[in-house]
Amino acid sequence: MIYTYTPHRHIARNAIKLSLKSSSNIVSNILSRSISRSLTTTPTPTSNHQQQQLLDLNHLPPSNNTHLVRLTTLEEQREGEFLTESVFKHHGYDIDQMHAIKFEHRPVKSPRDFITYNFMKYLRKSFDYFTGYIEPIDENHRIKIANSENRMTLEKWLTRFVVLESIAGIPGAVAAFLRHLHAIRLFRRDKAFIDTLLDEAFNERMHLLTFLKMANPTKFTRALLWVGQGIFANLFFLTYLFSPKTAHRFVGYLEEEAVNTYSRCLKDIELGLCPELEDAIVPKIAIDYWKLPENAKFYDLIQYIRADEAKHREVNHTIANLQLNGEDRNPFALQIKSDPRPQPSNTLENHKAQGWERKDLIL
Secondary structure, eight states, X not given: OBOXXXXXHHHHHHHHHHHHTTOOOHHHHHHHHHHHTTTOSSOOOXXXXXXXXXXXXXXXXXXXOOOSEEEOOHHHHSOOSOOOOOSSOOOOOBHHHHHTOOOOOOOOOSHHHHHHHHHHHHHHHHXXXXXXXXXXXXXXXXXXXXXXXXXXXXXXXXXXXXHHHXXXXXXXXXXXXXXXXXXXXXXXXXXXXXXXXXXXXXXXXXXXXXXXXXXXXOHHHHHHHHHHHHHHHHHHXXXXXXXXXHHHHHHHHHHXXXXXXXXXXXXXXXXXXOHXXXXXXXXXXXXXXXXXXXXXXXXXXXXXXXXXXXXHHHHHHHHTTSOTTXXXXXXXXXXXXXXXXXXXXXXXXXOOTTOOOXXXXXX
């Protein structure tokens, strides 16, 4: 079931939201918000009572913004006169399956996993420092951060998203390019991996284009990202030449961290810890690509983007478990209708966050 907006559902949701607001206890309010989210993608607005206890809006110190991006104006957010439809259509997600997405880590099982995971963690620490991000330890720490100068603002969130997506769009494109060359050099079919990898690269680029409608990187940021993209693209290219499995395992771990970042953002919105996010306008490019309702909220957008990253996590961890020299097919490209066993899909159906093991696939 793909999410669609209907007036009847909207009326029912408003009635439920009104009944939930009657509780003044913080714990019960948070619980009520979890219940409401099983009915709608948009979080229940934070009550004034709860927001006063979680976020002291009158005494917030100046935030330590990174100043690496500039928020765009309404004029800059407008689309051009001629718009071309996306070649790669989004497959859509079941709303309940989207809500079920969470951070999940594939345990390190081999030297390859150990190397790729620890390299990714090193990059994550550098990324956190660069974007002014502090990972909360628990709920109290999350609230403490939100009331300090290190809190996440709209500018800091968009900085993090732009930097993340400007790098995330590289692996799928590089892998598809190399597999394309490999196929024509060896005069054989690729068994449908190229299509999935190009779709992943396109999807990540749509994430970036969406956030660029909201924030414009400064010249300094662009220069840093150009250098970073050049280094990362070449390193990934060389890694994929010699060990495609290593490259895909690295991307799987990278996508785990992306899911974690977007989950943190959603939680901050639910708790009202960054009011700017609740009022952020969803760009038209996102509404068209994800088929969102015209009144979609930023929370809705992040739900879809987190689900995309979870899908990439599943795909890359799965591909890293396969034989990639022409032996195995891409299990995400085709479901065998005559076989009743669970199979991977292009949506969140039968989703496995840690990837599918080779023995469980129909290859």
